[in-house]
Each structure stands twice: as C-alpha cells, then as structure tokens.
Amino acid sequence: MKKLFTSESVTEGHPDKICDQVSDAVLDAILAQDPNARVACECATKTGFLIIFGEASGNFNLDYEAVARKVICDIGYDRDEVCFNGNTCEIMVHMEEQSADIAMGVDESFEKKSGSELDEAALIGAGDQGMMFGYACKETDELMPMSSRLAHVLAMKLAEVRKNGTLPYLGPDGKTQVTVEYEDGKIKRVDTIVVSTQHSEDVGLEQIRADIIKHVISPVVPNGLMDEDTTVYVNPTGRFVIGGPMGDSGLTGRKIIVDTYGGHSSHGGGAFSGKDPTKVDRSAAYMARYIAKNIVAAEIANECEVQLAYAIGVAEPVSVSVNTFGSGRIDDSLIAKLIVDNFDMRPAAIIKKLELQKPQYRVLAAYGHMGRTELGVKWEKTDMAERLREALTDLNQ
DSSP: OEEEEEEEEEOTTSHHHHHHHHHHHHHHHHHHHOTTOEEEEEEEEETTEEEEEEEEESSOOOOHHHHHHHHHHHHTOEEGGGTEETTTSEEEEEEEOOOHHHHHHHHSOHHHHTTOOOOGGGSSOBSSOEEEEEEEETTSTTSSOHHHHHHHHHHHHHHHHHHTSSSTTEEEEEEEEEEEEEETTEEEEEEEEEEEEEEOTTSOHHHHHHHHIIIIIHHHSOGGGOOTTOEEEESTTSOOOSOHHHHSOEETTOOHHHHTTTTSSOOOSOOOTTBOTTSHHHHHHHHHHHHHHHHHHTTSBSEEEEEEEEOBTOSSOSEEEEEOTTOBSSOHHHHHHHHHHHOOOSHHHHHHHTTTTSSOOGGGSSSOSSSOGGGTOGGGOOTTHHHHHHHHHHHHO
C-alpha cells in the first residue's frame, strides 16, 4: 500500500525562528549566571522591531537588548538590504518576575508538602500541567523520521551556502519541505521537495533553481531516494526578495512541529524556547524523546511514542503511556512498566540526568530540538538501551 508523508523545516532567519533563538539566547545568558533561575521568555517581531516579554527570577543581571541584537545580527540580519537590521531595529523589553503562585508549586512539591520522607528529586514540583510526547523510529541513524530529518538538513544547508559565500545572494529567510513515499510501511523514495529561499533582487529564478538543486538538494538527499519522478519546487511563487519580519510577523513557540518530529508524532501543544527546565513542556519532552529513543535502540520496538503527563506542583507524572504502532516485541503496557521501573521522570531527576541547567538552548532553537546528535545533547544518548534489553530479558523469564 502506498502512503505519502510530508514534513517541513525553516531556516534560522524565519521570523518565528528569530523569536525562538532570542528567547533561548536570553535563557542561556541567564542560566550562565544562575543555573537555578526561573525563566519564561517570549518574543514577537515585525518590520523594524522586536519585543521581549515574559517572566524571569533569579540572581542575574542581563542586558536583554544586547543579547537580542547579537542574535539577530548573527543570523544575518545585519543590514537594511535583507529587510531587517539588528543594529538599528527597535528592541522593547517587558520582563517581570515569576508569579509567586507558580513559584510556590515548583519550589515545594505536593509530595514535600504532604510531609512524606523524600529524596532530592521529589522536592520540586512540575512547573505546569500538561502532556508531552517523545518519539523515535528506525528510519534514520538518528532514529528520527526521514521526512523531518531531510527537511532540517536541507534548511541547514541553505544557511551554510549563504554564510560560506557559495550562494552569497541568498537571504536569511527560508523554508524547506520533504514528502516521502512509503510502500507497505517502508520508505520507497522521496516524492517531492520544496525549497523557498529569500534572495537578492538582481538574481533570476532560473539561476536560483539551478544553484539550489546543485548546492543544496543534491548534497543532502541520497541518490537512491530521488528518481526521475521526484518533483522539485524552488521558490514556487517566482520571487522571494522581501523576507524576515518585513515579510511576515514572528512569534516564539509557533513552530512546535518543526521543533519536534515533523508531524510523525502527537504533540501536547507546549513550546520549548525561552523556558527553563522546571517547565515540563521542555524537560519532559526531552525526557520522553530520551526514553523513546532508548526503547527503539534496545530493539524493543521499531517505532515508539511515549506520553508523559504532569500536574503543576506535583513531582511524579500522573501518567505514562506508550504506543509502538504494532511494532513492539511485547505489549505496550509492559513497555510502559519497563519505563516506570527504569526511568525517573520527576522534574528534578530529569534536569540532573539530562544536564538541563547549563546554557545549550540557542543552538537548538533552529533546525529541531530532536535528532541533534551533532550537538551532544544528553536526550539523544542511547546509554539506557543495554539496561532495557536486560530488563526485557528478566521480564520474559
């Protein structure tokens, strides 16, 4: 049976991604001064301005405007010709301290208030309620879906050839999209590729198309996945000169599917960028990815989706659910038991296990938070796979 599935990515110069990167750069700068700080920073941008707003509490002193200008210029928006200029745009800052009502639930967990004897990991509660999902599959070496991975690498390549001077006429804004064809559940080919990239006014579509195919698509997409029937669209509107915040508004947290699995997995709705790791929107989503990846690496399932759910102020998750889409070696309920027995999913334990209090987030704010093995993030490790194999053996005896 034939099936098509499509995922997209965007470059670091996309307006939403400008906001994500500024939000996470602010978080990194604060964590560098106070690893225990509480941060929930968001940004919005449009022509000629960017606003930073939210809450932050801790022992730090930060020049928010300087952080934002550096990020914007590093992306490539450093002159008026590219439709946004980090040197001259207006930066507005409206940051307040974290609500005492929220802090009360995080600083002292429900378990601590109940008077029980507790270990260190039970002392703080989840920073919010909600459900988070993690996913892994065997389609790529990173155990990520093929369409999502290819879309990200194409977007990265767009930025690379712009910055290294291979295609100096490109602008920072851009989007990619990849459609993969499956046959009987297995990848057969790439059906469609879409690349839209900002460019200088004096470059024609014919040249852009030829250059993008040669320098972006061909080096990224494996030869065996493309054939004579693969459709390639490059700047299908015919022109993309006006980009960045001049072309579209931007907002932190508006690319949550790009940030995760390209639509292959469920999503709880919470964004990552600008949030310190007491917010389970971020930390539990990373933990769910870590768990799902280790389940697949242990060959307990070929595909695995893990859902974790929390109540604000409570350390223990209220539920752990597993879906292996029929690919598991044992029943999904038994895999859930393996997870509960082998992973500590309380926020403090997650933060310690995955080393989430150190600055590392700005580089994740573009091109996906999952599958980024090149960054050495802890949630991409498969160091629990052997332990899970042994636990599975014990379970079957």
